[in-house]
Amino acid sequence: MIHYPGWLDAQARLSLATALAAALDSAPPYTPRMPRTGKPFSVRMTNCGPLGWVSGRDGYRYQPNHPETGARWPAIPETALEAWDALGGYTAPPEACLVNLYDPGTRMGLHQDRDEEDLAAPVVSLSLGATALFRYGGLKRSDPTRSIRLASGDALVMGGASRLVHHGVDRLIDEPPQLFAGDRSAGDGRLDDVLRHFLAAGGRCNLTLRRVTQPRDRPGA
Numbered sequence: 001m002i003h004y005p006g007w008l009d010a011q012a013r014l015s016l017a018t019a020l021a022a023a024l025d026s027a028p029p030y031t032p033r034m035p036r037t038g039k040p041f042s043v044r045m046t047n048c049g050p051l052g053w054v055s056g057r058d059g060y061r062y063q064p065n066h067p068e069t070g071a072r073w074p075a076i077p078e079t080a081l082e083a084w085d086a087l088g089g090y091t092a093p094p095e096a097c098l099v100n101l102y103d104p105g106t107r108m109g110l111h112q113d114r115d116e117e118d119l120a121a122p123v124v125s126l127s128l129g130a131t132a133l134f135r136y137g138g139l140k141r142s143d144p145t146r147s148i149r150l151a152s153g154d155a156l157v158m159g160g161a162s163r164l165v166h167h168g169v170d171r172l173i174d175e176p177p178q179l180f181a182g183d184r185s186a187g188d189g190r191l192d193d194v195l196r197h198f199l200a201a202g203g204r205c206n207l208t209l210r211r212v213t214q215p216r217d218r219p220g221a
């Protein structure tokens with residue numbers, strides 16, 4: 001597991017947020033439910049890319065369309081694809097970009113990302129907005145855990161031996177959001193209101209880029 005603090009500079013954070021705002025317009029965040037119990041997640045979600053991760057009473061799965069609108073997911077933001085290319089170390093492009101929206105006070109329990117058929121590919125995570133206390137452990141749920149802070153612009157790669165480690169978000173750190181620090185003027189105005197207000201109100205947005213299917217045509221294969 002590799003943490004890249006400040007991987008996205010202010011301009012890249014703004015480009016990502018701008019693309020994301022447009023994506024949220026076409027794929028509105030929804031409240032997923034736990035399999036079986038139907039208990040709502042505290043985090044809201046949506047996706048970009050040919051496939052999106054969804055959770056409902058009938059289980060977890062990847063699907064090409066939004067569970068509520070039925071529309072195809074929007075394209076993965078360019079800034080996120082660049083991060084995958086730079087950090088993923090993987091030949092095939094990502095197929096899913098799960099977008100998690102954390103309001104202050106929300107969390108994500110310890111889990112593994114294991115619904116992908118292709119576990120050779122890493123998961124590349126990008127964060128915007130409030131800093132999160134991110135917890136990670138080992139391959140067994142009972143393994144000891146540690147926590148790190150994921151701030152706006154940070155990237156985290158879970159690949160190789162760390163691909164299946166348990167992880168989650170304990171809470172957001174309650175401190176004034178950094179947003180697009182250093183570019184307040186650029187950050188205001190151009191950015192879609194809904195996302196801007198969400199981040200300004202102490203919200204956090206996390207993107208995870210994932211390869212879902214096995215690439216069929218590996219170069220040289």
Ligand SMILES: O=C(O)CCC(=O)C(=O)O
Pocket residue numbers: 098100108113125132134150167168169206208
């Ligand atoms: O929000 C994060 O930093 C982690 C998100 C996550 O683990 C997931 O979407 O599977």
Ligand SMILES: [Fe+2]
Pocket residue numbers: 111112113167
């Ligand atoms: Fe995860």
